Amino acid sequence: MFITFEGLDGSGKTTQLKHLAAALEADGHRVVTLRQPGGTPLGDRIRAVLLDSRSEAEVGTIAPEAEMALMFADRAQSLHQVILPALAQGALVLCDRYTDSSEAYQGAGRGLGSEHILGLHRIVCNNVQPDLTILLLPPLESSLHRARRRNQRHVQQAGTDENRFEREGESFYRRVYEQYRAIAQRDQNRVVVFADEAPIATIARSILEVVRERLAANAANARAPELQKPAGL
Numbered sequence: 001m002f003i004t005f006e007g008l009d010g011s012g013k014t015t016q017l018k019h020l021a022a023a024l025e026a027d028g029h030r031v032v033t034l035r036q037p038g039g040t041p042l043g044d045r046i047r048a049v050l051l052d053s054r055s056e057a058e059v060g061t062i063a064p065e066a067e068m069a070l071m072f073a074d075r076a077q078s079l080h081q082v083i084l085p086a087l088a089q090g091a092l093v094l095c096d097r098y099t100d101s102s103e104a105y106q107g108a109g110r111g112l113g114s115e116h117i118l119g120l121h122r123i124v125c126n127n128v129q130p131d132l133t134i135l136l137l138p139p140l141e142s143s144l145h146r147a148r149r150r151n152q153r154h155v156q157q158a159g160t161d162e163n164r165f166e167r168e169g170e171s172f173y174r175r176v177y178e179q180y181r182a183i184a185q186r187d188q189n190r191v192v193v194f195a196d197e198a199p200i201a202t203i204a205r206s207i208l209e210v211v212r213e214r215l216a217a218n219a220a221n222a223r224a225p226e227l228q229k230p231a232g233l
């Protein structure tokens with residue numbers, strides 16, 4: 001099963017992904033976690049260029065189309081190097097962001113449009129879709145507040161920042177937020193939304209419940225053809 005986590009910067013998705021990974025491992029599953037951009041050696045380089053706000057001093061202004069293409073280059077690499085091999089070996093793959101992020105940030109935030117993103121996804125990612133997407137969508141203001149605090153800590157501790165996106169104003173994030181809502185509305189079977197600001201442990205329990213139900217349903221579906229076989233076959 002391929003599960004993605006989505007949401008605005010500071011929505012708490014990375015924390016929730018870690019909680020879920022630990023709980024599923026405790027249930028006896030083999031779990032592979034990764035993030036996008038990143039998660040492979042090539043992806044880590046792409047991440048550094050795309051997210052560090054100082055990179056434009058070296059490479060010049062990054063065009064929205066270049067940003068979109070680099071996000072997909074990263075994604076193709078992580079599909080081939082990590083995600084598809086792990087799925088083939090029966091692992092559960094938990095990925096921090098995937099193509100919904102490109103649709104929300106590049107498609108809506110940068111205004112490139114969903115069609116471009118979904119078209120690239122078909123070409124570059126062979127249209128590989130997650131089985132389940134956990135979308136954390138607390139109110140916009142609280143996500144932004146948390147993201148800014150986290151970035152300040154990162155600069156103090158590591159000396160680098162990851163805030164090229166955080167320079168964007170509130171209208172950019174409002175578009176991202178609204179696009180996430182539209183994706184959830186469109187893909188209701190795939191996307192499960194958590195919009196309250198409940199404590200971390202409460203949300204973690206709800207996410208685990210959703211995932212366990214899906215895993216049980218998948219297992220039942222996998223057994224169903226066996227049960228339907230006529231006697232003697």
Ligand code: TMP
Pocket residue numbers: 009035036037051071097098099101102103105106165
């Ligand atoms: P994060 O690792 O803290 O979630 O940050 C990744 C940043 O990259 C975040 O600001 C969203 C952005 N991003 C895109 O704009 N498009 C994408 O396709 C992906 C995967 C991330």
